[in-house]
Every structure is written in C-alpha cells, then in structure tokens.
Amino acid sequence: MNTPSQPKKADSLYYLFALLIFIGVGITIAGVILLNRPTATPLPPAPTRKPITVNLELDGRKFSVSTFAQTVDAFLTEQALILRPDDLLIPSADTPLTEQMTIRIQQAKPVQIFVDDQLTVMNTTFTTPFDILNRANITVNPADALSINGTPISQADMMLWDAPVSDIRIRRAVTIRIREGDDVRLFQTTAQTVADALYEAGIVLFLPDQISPAPIERVVANMEIIIDRSRELFIRADGETVQTRVRAQTIGEALIESGIVLNGLDYTIPSASEPITAGITVRVIRVTEDIISEQSPIPYESVLQADPNLDLDRRAIIQTGREGVYQRNYRVRYENGVEIRRDLIEEFTAQAPQNEVVAYGTKITIRTIETPDGVLEYWRKFRMYATSYYPAELGGDNITAIGETLQKGIVAIDPRIIPYRLNVYVFGYGIGRTADTGGPRTTPYWIDLGYSDEDWVGWSRWVDVYVLTPVPETINYLLSLNYNGGPLPP
Incomplete structure (x- = not known):
C-alpha cells in the first residue's frame, strides 16, 4: 500500500536559507546607497538682531x-x-x-472756536491762536473782539500767546447808526446789547433819556439807535451841585422828578413855579431850626497811691480814670446848611470826671543772683546804658563827686535814681560803689563804670544793674518809666 509522500526536512532548511540571503542582499544594497549619497552642508545659524x-x-x-x-x-x-x-x-x-x-x-488737542454764536470744534497740534485760526480758515478782522480761554486779547498778542489753547471766541464787529437829534454817526461795535454799544461809543446816558430800541435789545447789523435827550439843569441843594436831566416842565416838578423834596420853610431860587429852560441852575434853600448839644471833655487827674503789698517798681490801676462831660445846649437856625444864628439855652456839667488812681509798689523783696563773685543779694534791678571812664579822660581828675578816688569799683550814676554809697553789680564788671555823678545824658538810666588809667576797658551797651543790699532808708519809689531803660519789676 502506497502512503502519501512527506516533505523532507532538507527542503525546509533550503527555503529558510534562501530567505535569509535575500534579506541580507537587500540590507547590503541599502547600505551602499546610503554610503554613496552626497553629504549635505549644514546651514549657518540665523543671525541675532540686537535692540x-x-x-x-x-x-x-x-x-x-x-x-x-x-x-x-x-x-x-x-x-x-x-x-x-x-x-x-x-x-x-x-x-x-x-x-x-x-x-x-x-497729539492733537480739541479746541472750541466760537464765531459769534457759531461753534466749531477742531483737533489740532497747533499751539498759537494765530495758527489755529489760520488752520480753521477763520479770519479776525481789525474791529472784531477776540478772547482766548476767556481772556480778552488783542490781535497783535495772538502770536505771543504761550499757554495751551482750548477756547477761542470771536465777536464780529457790525456797523450801527446812532442818531441824537440831527446828529447821526456810524459806529462799528462788538457789543451784544444797545447799552453796551453806546458805552463803547463813549456816549453818556442819563436815566430820563429815552433810548430806542431799549438798552437791553441785542445789536444787529445796520441797527439804528435813537437817543431822545432829556433837558439838562443844575440843582444846588444841601451844599452840593447836582447835574441832572429831567422831562419835567417846571422847577418844582423837576425837583420831585430828581427826588428832592421841599419841606417846611424850604424855598428855591428861581421859584418852584418857574418853567425849566435848558442849562438852568436851581438853588434849593433849606431852612431849619434845631436844638443841638455840644459836649466838651473835663479832664481827669491821675492820683498815685502807695501800696505796701505791691512789689517795688510795679504799678496797678486801682480805679480807671474817666473824663467828665460839660454840656451846652443851643437853638440853631440854618439856611441852606449854613448856620445863621445860634442862641445858648443852658450849660451844665453833665458828668463829673473820675480820677484815675494808680497804686505803686513799696514792697521790697530781697532776691539773690549767682555771679562769678558768688551769690549776691539785691533788692532792685535796672536796665541801664553802660559806658566807662577813667581819670585821664577827665584831664587827670580822679576825685569823685563824693570825694572818693576814681578806680575800678567806682561807678557814676544819677543819684536821683540810685543814691550814693550803694553797691551795685554789673555782669562783666563786678561790684561797683555809687560814688560819682555822670555828665548830661539822653536818659537818666545811664551808668558810667569807673576804672583807673591802667585797667580801663571800654563799655557801650545796655546792661542789667542789680542794686545790692543793704536797703537804704530813703528810696525813690516813683521812678519815671518814660525813658529808655528803667527799673525792671520782679
């Protein structure tokens, strides 16, 4: 029995080997291609831009x-x-x-431009009004009114304006006619009302004058303003002369229209019934009788009173002085403000004067000061002007007013201020004895500090002078305070 044939193991190995050879050849060919391809040149780095x-x-x-x-x-x-x-x-x-x-x-800034009531708003980099208006094709005529930022300026100043401009206003001048009687004049104005236009024209108006159109009417081009003048007269009343204009027919009516009233015995020259003529002068004669009082002061006296409880060189007003009043009553008649007659009715003292009472201190308190010479006791202190002197300055005379020898430690004073033979102390000088009298001075509060010829030192300044203990028996409590210097209250 025949069985199916089986593949041989050697055939399988053959096919596998062939596949491997094919793959190897492909890899080799690819490698050759890659090796033989031209090498690309690397690109240079992009340039870096600096700021x-x-x-x-x-x-x-x-x-x-x-x-x-x-x-x-x-x-x-x-x-x-x-x-x-x-x-x-x-x-x-x-x-x-x-x-x-x-x-x-x-950057352009907005600018408002008003020409009369017409507004134009433009953004511009121009800074002067002249350049801005030129850029806006706006012309300013010589008679026009110009204001920048609310400030009126002349056209010549436009080029000089150096502040930022935000608002330009132009008021165009118009021509008007002003008629006053037979006189007619043409006038160019930038005024907005009839009243302002007449003011610009230098025309003075009086309240009774009639103006047509009304003063508050707006001015328009070719307007005719008619002035109907009132009649002029001069009124002399109460010491004054008033120039006015009225529409009244008689002097009496003119006074009423002018607010001047005749009372009692008053009268006028010419009389109130006379008719008014242009330029007339009316005198108003005021006639009054009055009782007046004239008061004159009665001076009071100032009385000094010692006070043992008040410190020396202090003063206090115990009672305020008050002037008295002497009164005279008169009956006086006036005409036109001028006194014609005066009759004395009575005279008397309406109020008696009250004297001023001033207390001056007599209380002496011993105080101490620390000095380079030690602690010293003093009972009075003065502000005095200090100078110095020595025998040679006096022609060699070294004997003082009380017979002592002039040397350091001797001082000259006014004995009415500080008595002789007292010790005083001046910082920078030391202790001095009041043993001499100085010459004529501009103030009694003057002290001459004595020296010998050998040790003289010049002085010329204000100093504090301390009057040292003991306290003398006789003291001038009422030293004058009306000079430079003087006693210094504690």
Missing part, C-alpha cells in the same frame, strides 16, 4: 526706549501707540529706525 535705543518725545515729554523694531511704524505698534489722523508724527511712519533717532509725537 537699538531711540528717543521718544511725546507731547513734550522725553523718553529713552530700547526697541527691536526696524521702522517707525513698527515701533509705534510695539509700544501700543495709536495715532489719530490729526496727530503729528516726525519722521514718517515708514522711516527706518537708527540708533539714537528721535521720534516726536504731538
């Missing part, structure tokens, strides 16, 4: 900015700067940037 510094002027403010932008437009985009059509940019947007280039930006 540059430009100067930015924004509405006058200056900045230094570092940027990678290459043009002005790119720089504006980089800095988020958005320009409006009316803004000024220098240089132009397409200009390439260079190191330290200056970019100037001036």
Whole structure:
C-alpha cells in the first residue's frame, strides 16, 4: 500500500536559507546607497538682531526706549501707540529706525472756536491762536473782539500767546447808526446789547433819556439807535451841585422828578413855579431850626497811691480814670446848611470826671543772683546804658563827686535814681560803689563804670544793674518809666 509522500526536512532548511540571503542582499544594497549619497552642508545659524535705543518725545515729554523694531511704524505698534489722523508724527511712519533717532509725537488737542454764536470744534497740534485760526480758515478782522480761554486779547498778542489753547471766541464787529437829534454817526461795535454799544461809543446816558430800541435789545447789523435827550439843569441843594436831566416842565416838578423834596420853610431860587429852560441852575434853600448839644471833655487827674503789698517798681490801676462831660445846649437856625444864628439855652456839667488812681509798689523783696563773685543779694534791678571812664579822660581828675578816688569799683550814676554809697553789680564788671555823678545824658538810666588809667576797658551797651543790699532808708519809689531803660519789676 502506497502512503502519501512527506516533505523532507532538507527542503525546509533550503527555503529558510534562501530567505535569509535575500534579506541580507537587500540590507547590503541599502547600505551602499546610503554610503554613496552626497553629504549635505549644514546651514549657518540665523543671525541675532540686537535692540537699538531711540528717543521718544511725546507731547513734550522725553523718553529713552530700547526697541527691536526696524521702522517707525513698527515701533509705534510695539509700544501700543495709536495715532489719530490729526496727530503729528516726525519722521514718517515708514522711516527706518537708527540708533539714537528721535521720534516726536504731538497729539492733537480739541479746541472750541466760537464765531459769534457759531461753534466749531477742531483737533489740532497747533499751539498759537494765530495758527489755529489760520488752520480753521477763520479770519479776525481789525474791529472784531477776540478772547482766548476767556481772556480778552488783542490781535497783535495772538502770536505771543504761550499757554495751551482750548477756547477761542470771536465777536464780529457790525456797523450801527446812532442818531441824537440831527446828529447821526456810524459806529462799528462788538457789543451784544444797545447799552453796551453806546458805552463803547463813549456816549453818556442819563436815566430820563429815552433810548430806542431799549438798552437791553441785542445789536444787529445796520441797527439804528435813537437817543431822545432829556433837558439838562443844575440843582444846588444841601451844599452840593447836582447835574441832572429831567422831562419835567417846571422847577418844582423837576425837583420831585430828581427826588428832592421841599419841606417846611424850604424855598428855591428861581421859584418852584418857574418853567425849566435848558442849562438852568436851581438853588434849593433849606431852612431849619434845631436844638443841638455840644459836649466838651473835663479832664481827669491821675492820683498815685502807695501800696505796701505791691512789689517795688510795679504799678496797678486801682480805679480807671474817666473824663467828665460839660454840656451846652443851643437853638440853631440854618439856611441852606449854613448856620445863621445860634442862641445858648443852658450849660451844665453833665458828668463829673473820675480820677484815675494808680497804686505803686513799696514792697521790697530781697532776691539773690549767682555771679562769678558768688551769690549776691539785691533788692532792685535796672536796665541801664553802660559806658566807662577813667581819670585821664577827665584831664587827670580822679576825685569823685563824693570825694572818693576814681578806680575800678567806682561807678557814676544819677543819684536821683540810685543814691550814693550803694553797691551795685554789673555782669562783666563786678561790684561797683555809687560814688560819682555822670555828665548830661539822653536818659537818666545811664551808668558810667569807673576804672583807673591802667585797667580801663571800654563799655557801650545796655546792661542789667542789680542794686545790692543793704536797703537804704530813703528810696525813690516813683521812678519815671518814660525813658529808655528803667527799673525792671520782679
């Protein structure tokens, strides 16, 4: 019996070996191709752009900015700067940037321009009123009124204006006719009302004058203003002369129209019934009788009173002085404000004077001061002007007013202020004995500090003078306070 044939093991190995050879050949061919392909040249690295510094002027403010932008437009985009059509940019947007280039930006500002009542608003970088108006094609005529930011200016000052401009107003001048009787004049004005136009024209109006159109009416071109004048007269009343105008027919009516009333015995020259003629002068004679009182002061006296409880050189007002009053009553007649007659009715003392009582201190208190010479007791203190003297200055005379020898430690004073033979102390000089009298002085509060010829030191200044203990038996409690210097109350 025949059985199916089985593949042989050797055939399988053959096929496997063939497959491996095929794969190996493919890999070899691919390697050869790769090895024989030309090698590509590597690309150089991209160049790196460095930033540059430009100067930015924004509405006058200056900045230094570092940027990678290459043009002005790119720089504006980089800095988020958005320009409006009316803004000024220098240089132009397409200009390439260079190191330290200056970019100037001036932003346009809104300006209101009123020509009469017509408003124009424009954005502009111009700063002077002249340039702004020129840009807006608006002309200012010589007679026009011009104001900048509410400030009236002349046209010549437009070029000199250096503040920011936000508001320009132009009032166009118009021609009007002013008729006064047979006189007609043409006048150019920028006034808004009839009253203002007449004021600009230098025309003085009086309340009784009639104006047509009314003073409050608005001025328009070619308007005719008619002035109907009242009649002029002069009124002398109460010491004054009043120039006025009235529409009245008689003097009496004119006085009433002018607010002047005749009372009692008053009368006028000419009389109140006379008719008014142009330029007439009316005198008003006032007639009055009055009782008046005249008071004159009765002076009071100042009385000094010692007070043992009040410190020396202090004063206190115990009772305030009050002037008295002497009164005279008169009956007086006046004509036109001028006294014609005066009759005395009575006279008497309406109020008696009250004397002023001033207490002066007599209480002496011993006090101490620390000095380079030790602790000293004093009972009175003066502010005095100090000078110095020595025998040679006196022609060699060294004997004092009380017979003592002039040397350091001797001082000259007014004995009415500080008695002789008392010790005083002056800082910088020391203790001095009052043993001499100085010459004539501009103030009694003067002290001459004595020296010998050998040790003289010049003095010329204000000093404090301490009067040392013991306290003398006789004291001048009432020293004058009306000079420079004087006693210093404690």
